[in-house]
Amino acid sequence: MSKALERREKLRSDLILAAERMIAERGLSGLKTRDLAREIGCANGAVYNLVEDIDELILRVGSRTLLRLDEALSTAEGAGEPSPRETLVRIAIAYCDFAADNLQLWRALFEHRMEADKVVPDWSVADQLQLFRHINKPLTALLPKRSPEQLGITARSLFSAVHGMVALGLEQKLVAVPLPALRKEIADLVRATIDGLIARER
Amino acid sequence: MSKALERREKLRSDLILAAERMIAERGLSGLKTRDLAREIGCANGAVYNLVEDIDELILRVGSRTLLRLDEALSTAEGAGEPSPRETLVRIAIAYCDFAADNLQLWRALFEHRMEADKVVPDWSVADQLQLFRHINKPLTALLPKRSPEQLGITARSLFSAVHGMVALGLEQKLVAVPLPALRKEIADLVRATIDGLIARER
DNA sequence: TGTACATCAGTGAACGCGCGTTCACTGATGTAC
DNA sequence: TGTACATCAGTGAACGCGCGTTCACTGATGTAC
Numbered sequence: 085m086s087k088a089l090e091r092r093e094k095l096r097s098d099l100i101l102a103a104e105r106m107i108a109e110r111g112l113s114g115l116k117t118r119d120l121a122r123e124i125g126c127a128n129g130a131v132y133n134l135v136e137d138i139d140e141l142i143l144r145v146g147s148r149t150l151l152r153l154d155e156a157l158s159t160a161e162g163a164g165e166p167s168p169r170e171t172l173v174r175i176a177i178a179y180c181d182f183a184a185d186n187l188q189l190w191r192a193l194f195e196h197r198m199e200a201d202k203v204v205p206d207w208s209v210a211d212q213l214q215l216f217r218h219i220n221k222p223l224t225a226l227l228p229k230r231s232p233e234q235l236g237i238t239a240r241s242l243f244s245a246v247h248g249m250v251a252l253g254l255e256q257k258l259v260a261v262p263l264p265a266l267r268k269e270i271a272d273l274v275r276a277t278i279d280g281l282i283a284r285e286r
Numbered sequence: 287m288s289k290a291l292e293r294r295e296k297l298r299s300d301l302i303l304a305a306e307r308m309i310a311e312r313g314l315s316g317l318k319t320r321d322l323a324r325e326i327g328c329a330n331g332a333v334y335n336l337v338e339d340i341d342e343l344i345l346r347v348g349s350r351t352l353l354r355l356d357e358a359l360s361t362a363e364g365a366g367e368p369s370p371r372e373t374l375v376r377i378a379i380a381y382c383d384f385a386a387d388n389l390q391l392w393r394a395l396f397e398h399r400m401e402a403d404k405v406v407p408d409w410s411v412a413d414q415l416q417l418f419r420h421i422n423k424p425l426t427a428l429l430p431k432r433s434p435e436q437l438g439i440t441a442r443s444l445f446s447a448v449h450g451m452v453a454l455g456l457e458q459k460l461v462a463v464p465l466p467a468l469r470k471e472i473a474d475l476v477r478a479t480i481d482g483l484i485a486r487e488r
Numbered sequence: 489t490g491t492a493c494a495t496c497a498g499t500g501a502a503c504g505c506g507c508g509t510t511c512a513c514t515g516a517t518g519t520a521c
Numbered sequence: 522t523g524t525a526c527a528t529c530a531g532t533g534a535a536c537g538c539g540c541g542t543t544c545a546c547t548g549a550t551g552t553a554c
Contacts, residue, residue, distance in 0.1 A: 090552070117541060127499040130542075138541070192519075212460050240463045241451060241471040248450015249443060258414050261442045269443040275481060276486060280478025283485075290517070290530075319508060329532040331510075340508070494552080503543070510536070519527075 096134040098124040102120045104145045104189065112142070112192040142196050143208045150211040156182045162280045168222035169278050175218055176246045177267055178275045183250045194251075219243060226278060227285060242277065246270055298336040300326040306347045306391065314344070314394040344398050345410045351391045352413040358384045359420045371480050376418055378448045378476045379469055385452045396453075419443060425471035427479060429487060444479065448472055 102123040106115050117138065121128050135141045160178030161171055183190040198204060219239040227235065251258055254267040261269050304325040305369065308317050319340065323330050337343045362380030363373055385392040398407060421441040454461055455468040463471050 092497075113397045116539090121500095126497095128541095129500070130498050132542070133497060139351075141290060155330055209460060214369070216461075237463055237467055237471060240454075240461060241475055243461065244451040244454040244463060245447035245475055246450070248448070248453060249446040251453075252446040258411060259418075259442060259445065261439055261446060269439060272483070272486070273443055273447055276482025277475060278478075278482070279485060280480070280482040281474070284478060284480060318506090323533095328530095330508095331533070334509070335530060414524080462526050490554105492553090495550085497547105497549085499545105499547075501544095504541095506539090508537095511534095512532105514530105514532075515530085516530085520525090521523105 099134050100144050103141050107145060107192050108188050110190045112195050116159055146193050147211050149193060153182050154215060168225040171222045173271050173274045176270050180250045180270055183254060301336050302346050305343050309347060309394050310390050313390045314397050323380060346481045348395050349413050351395060355384050356417060370427040373424045375473050378472050382452045382469055382472055
């Protein structure tokens with residue numbers, strides 16, 4: 085039986101990797117069960133032995149994407165001088181670079197909506213919250229007077245703002261910041277915002 | 287013949303209004319041709335006498351939304367003291383309020399993607415560019431040393447940042463700024479950013 | 489070691505639903521004489 | 522004013538495609554004796 089279980093786990097991981105590749109290449113809407121089955125060499129219906137449904141599969145891929153994003157942010161955090169302000173700038177730039185390098189996978193994180201009645205599982209929620217620790221630490225150093233709740237809100241605001249610049253910038257549509265200028269604009273905005281917040285603190 | 291033309295125009299405008307109502311109530315994905323036809327009291331196929339296809343219809347609704355947004359921003363601009371910094375804050379808050387009050391229609395502006403081969407028509411492009419004049423005027427007053435190109439990029443950055451806060455805030459998901467705090471957070475971020483940009487200018 | 493049986497992963501055709509768009513046809517409206 | 526004809530908006534059934542999911546069946550693998 086263990087041979088069978090092993091095989092099953094192998095197939096399951098193949099499935100998730102194939103889904104990841106497919107989203108990366110063709111976007112979330114390009115993910116099709118029949119193509120997945122062909123890709124991992126099994127029948128249509130076998131997919132449903134490996135995974136509850138397509139929503140679960142998408143969340144599994146999302147989990148992997150968040151993990152890689154986490155690593156990218158950790159790397160950015162570690163490099164260079166320890167000034168908390170510049171750490172935040174580096175994190176923001178790293179977020180931008182990650183999104184650009186993993187465009188479709190990163191978009192899938194935000195495009196995917198569960199049906200109204202289904203609930204996002206705990207393991208997926210935990211993945212998301214993890215990421216805020218990158219922002220929280222330097223922000224706490226910069227704004228020591230603020231309560232944890234206030235800091236949490238400021239962290240979310242800052243993240244949302246940077247996320248917006250990245251999202252519209254990478255769309256390459258009319259309202260977007262032109263791509264070459266994007267990283268510089270993000271750095272400027274983060275620095276300006278932080279300086280403004282600190283000045284306001286006093 | 288003019289009686290017929292009149293009737294046709296009436297039906298066409300009914301169609302656009304019905305589409306607007308339908309998107310507002312059920313979101314962009316809730317827009318269905320059969321429901322539209324029933325709503326305006328004609329057959330399925332008649333819709334295609336009034337409009338090229340569904341993409342055009344969505345863009346027409348989008349055009350109306352952008353027009354109302356433009357009015358809302360104009361109103362915000364006019365009210366209160368003339369300090370350019372506070373004008374920008376009021377515009378950002380007005381954008382947030384408009385999005386909250388017109389949630390589905392506002393989302394439709396960003397969700398809608400044309401198929402790769404089709405081109406967004408000129409009248410739709412013009413609608414979008416119009417809006418930036420609201421941001422550009424006060425920004426020019428605040429940052430007089432910058433060239434028009436630089437100002438254009440800064441305007442887009444600022445817009446993207448505020449848009450990101452509104453978009454994630456109104457999603458009400460994990461990463462979002464809590465809704466009651468959103469307006470205050472936006473005002474703070476805009477003030478902090480502007481102060482930071484001006485300080486950097488010197 | 490060999491045989492009978494049970495289990496369950498794997499199969500792939502078919503279900504079921506949704507939905508934009510087309511098209512042969514109709515009937516009301518307008519035009520020509 | 523009346524008749525024959527042309528036009529074209531309006532009709533709604535049907536086309537065509539996509540696609541997640543189910544399900545009766547099969548065959549390989551493992552277990553019991």
